[in-house]
Amino acid sequence: MKRLYFFSIRSFIGPFIVTFAISMFILIMQFFWKYVDDLMGKGISGTVILELLFYISASLIPLALPLAILLSSIMTLGNLSEHNELTALKSSGLSLYRILKPLTVIILIIATCTFFFANYVIPVANLKWHSLIYDIQNTKISSILVPGTYSTQLDGYAIKIDEGGENEFKGIIIHDHTAPNEIKTIRAKSGKIFKSATGKEIFFELKKGNVMEELSPTPPVYSEDGKVIQSKNNQRPARRSTFEQATYKIDLSGFDMNSSREDMFKDKHEMLNVFQISYARDSIKKHSKGIVENFIQSFKNDQPYFIAEKYGKQDSLVIPEVKSMNFKEAPLTPRKIVRFDKLSNEIKITAIEKAQRKLRNRNERLESQKAFVVSMRNDLIMFMIEYHRKFALTFAIIVLFFIGAPLGAIVRKGGFGAPVVIAALLFMVYFVLLTIGENLATGHTVTPFIGMWFPTLVLTPIALLLMRSAANDRPVMNISGIKSIFKKK
Numbered sequence: 001m002k003r004l005y006f007f008s009i010r011s012f013i014g015p016f017i018v019t020f021a022i023s024m025f026i027l028i029m030q031f032f033w034k035y036v037d038d039l040m041g042k043g044i045s046g047t048v049i050l051e052l053l054f055y056i057s058a059s060l061i062p063l064a065l066p067l068a069i070l071l072s073s074i075m076t077l078g079n080l081s082e083h084n085e086l087t088a089l090k091s092s093g094l095s096l097y098r099i100l101k102p103l104t105v106i107i108l109i110i111a112t113c114t115f116f117f118a119n120y121v122i123p124v125a126n127l128k129w130h131s132l133i134y135d136i137q138n139t140k141i142s143s144i145l146v147p148g149t150y151s152t153q154l155d156g157y158a159i160k161i162d163e164g165g166e167n168e169f170k171g172i173i174i175h176d177h178t179a180p181n182e183i184k185t186i187r188a189k190s191g192k193i194f195k196s197a198t199g200k201e202i203f204f205e206l207k208k209g210n211v212m213e214e215l216s217p218t219p220p221v222y223s224e225d226g227k228v229i230q231s232k233n234n235q236r237p238a239r240r241s242t243f244e245q246a247t248y249k250i251d252l253s254g255f256d257m258n259s260s261r262e263d264m265f266k267d268k269h270e271m272l273n274v275f276q277i278s279y280a281r282d283s284i285k286k287h288s289k290g291i292v293e294n295f296i297q298s299f300k301n302d303q304p305y306f307i308a309e310k311y312g313k314q315d316s317l318v319i320p321e322v323k324s325m326n327f328k329e330a331p332l333t334p335r336k337i338v339r340f341d342k343l344s345n346e347i348k349i350t351a352i353e354k355a356q357r358k359l360r361n362r363n364e365r366l367e368s369q370k371a372f373v374v375s376m377r378n379d380l381i382m383f384m385i386e387y388h389r390k391f392a393l394t395f396a397i398i399v400l401f402f403i404g405a406p407l408g409a410i411v412r413k414g415g416f417g418a419p420v421v422i423a424a425l426l427f428m429v430y431f432v433l434l435t436i437g438e439n440l441a442t443g444h445t446v447t448p449f450i451g452m453w454f455p456t457l458v459l460t461p462i463a464l465l466l467m468r469s470a471a472n473d474r475p476v477m478n479i480s481g482i483k484s485i486f487k488k489k
Contacts, residue, residue, distance in 0.1 A: 004089070005102040008076075012103050015075040020068035027060045028053065035133060052132050058125035062118060062393050066430065069107065070400040071423035076103070077408030078419050086409055096471040100405055107401045115394040119273045127271040145169065145193075150375045157250060160371070168192050172206060173371070174248065185212040185368060186248060204248040212364070214238040240361065269379075269386040277387045281380060288376040295369050299362075377444075384448035385441050392452045399456055400430065402463040406470030430455050 080086040089099055145151055147169075150160045156178040162171025172191045176184040188209030193202060272280060340348065403426065411418055433455035441451025450457075468474075 004094075004099075008099065008102045009106060011079065012072060012076045012106065016068055016072035019071040019075070020064060023064035023067045023071075024057060024060060027064055028056060031056055031060070048132070052129055055125045055129035055132065059122055059129060061114075062122065062389075065110075065114060066393075066396055066400050067423065067427045069110070069397050070404040070427055070430075071419060073103075073401050073404030074408040074411075074419040074423055075416075077405050078411060078413045079408075081409050081412040090473075096406070096409065096467070103401070103405070107398055111394045111397045114397060115390060118390045118393055123271045123273055126268075130268075130271075149378075150371070154250060158375070172204065172209070173368075174204065175368075175372075183214045186210075187212075187364075188246075202250050204250070206243070206246050206248060208244060209246070210240060210242045212238065212240050212368075269383045272383075272386070274387055274390055277383050281383050281387075284376060284380050284383070288373065292369075292373065295365075378442075381442060381444065381448060385438060385452055388448050388452035392456055395453075395456050396430070396459075399459050399463050400426075402467055403459060406463075406466035409470040410466070430459065433458055 077086065080089075086099070090096070145159060145161050145164075147161050147163050150158045152158050156176070158175040158177070160171075160173045161169040164170050168190075169192075170190045172186075172188045174186040176186065186204075186206065186209060188204075188206035190208070191204050191206040193204055269277065269280075340351075343351070404423065407422060407426075408419065411422065413419060434452075437446070437451040437454030439451075440446045440454075441448045446454075
């Protein structure tokens with residue numbers, strides 16, 4: 001049996017190494033074809049190219065490994081069947097499951113190593129090559145602004161545009177979080193973006209917009225004995241201004257090309273392992289919940305009813321000496337009811353304009369809060385997609401092996417002819433299912449778990465059917481049985 005195990009492993013290792021090398025070469029060439037405009041004509045040294053190639057090779061393994069496993073398993077079992085070696089092994093009393101036992105152990109080892117590699121090595125490789133390619137692109141700011149989505153690649157800023165390209169955009173929203181005690185939001189109907197000659201600043205030339213500035217909550221007031229006299233935690237001073245044309249500067253001096261460029265990418269979902277993703281997920285949920293609660297409370301503070309209700313609940317905050325003093329109740333005077341239709345036209349216009357301004361400001365605040373909540377939810381979805389991707393890749397390798405091995409035994413063809421065609425078609429199906437599942441998860445149609453495990457859930461029954469057919473030397477589909485259903489009596 002040891003000779004059989006050694007023979008099976010030797011038959012598999014050779015095709016696996018060859019197919020893995022070919023797959024990596026094809027994927028690397030595809031990467032260079034995508035970034036050829038950024039790499040050519042920049043005077044980049046060979047050392048930088050080799051460094052980029054090294055990091056890219058590590059990040060492309062999740063795509064190359066399933067294809068190599070599928071193709072090598074088809075070639076191995078196809079060679080054994082083509083030379084009647086598989087038939088001889090079966091005639092000696094060995095089942096297909098027993099023949100595949102050593103290869104199954106090898107696949108389990110590869111799948112386990114792949115998980116640890118994807119969890120600890122690939123995030124670092126993604127961080128390195130993203131920062132390196134960002135440096136090579138010479139900090140082209142307009143490339144990070146994607147219409148319809150918030151860009152947070154500039155530390156301390158969240159920038160969104162509705163449409164546009166190159167350096168002219170429409171519907172610009174800039175959230176400035178650089179000041180720790182102030183939240184600033186700039187909106188403009190249109191604008192242009194420029195980069196300074198030194199490369200340390202970028203300028204937004206904005207037209208027809210407004211600026212909303214909201215300060216941090218004021219601290220509570222305490223008495224000498226440490227008790228709260230008056231709490232103002234929910235009071236957030238704010239101001240609003242409009243402009244016809246303005247220039248907004250964003251400082252980039254903190255982004256050092258050599259040392260601090262990686263800080264821009266280290267919090268992205270692709271650069272974290274499963275433990276860091278779990279921590280980031282909990283932080284996002286807690287942070288978004290707190291922001292929503294504060295936003296609701298700030299809306300309540302604008303209503304007289306909730307203000308009166310809050311002060312009515314603050315009897316316990318009053319100093320006992322003040323509470324024990326006897327105050328005469330003020331005489332109640334009946335409030336005079338004023339009918340709107342009895343007011344003068346001038347007062348009516350003033351009241352309507354004031355109500356319109358108040359509603360307009362509230363609508364803008366609601367839209368900004370809605371966009372923030374949607375952005376936080378999208379970030380949470382992307383973190384969970386990357387979380388399940390690492391586990392789904394491990395099981396996908398196992399499932400593709402149990403699809404390729406019985407297929408090789410059924411088609412009875414080895415070499416690089418029919419196995420390459422079959423593997424290419426099957427891998428295309430796997431890649432399409434993976435893309436569909438990821439797009440459904442990103443679009444909130446299904447959960448990230450279902451989206452990333454979608455290819456495995458679809459291909460697992462096919463693998464079981466092929467293994468059963470190959471082990472029992474039966475056709476995959478009983479065509480004669482299907483014909484008998486439609487046969488006339």
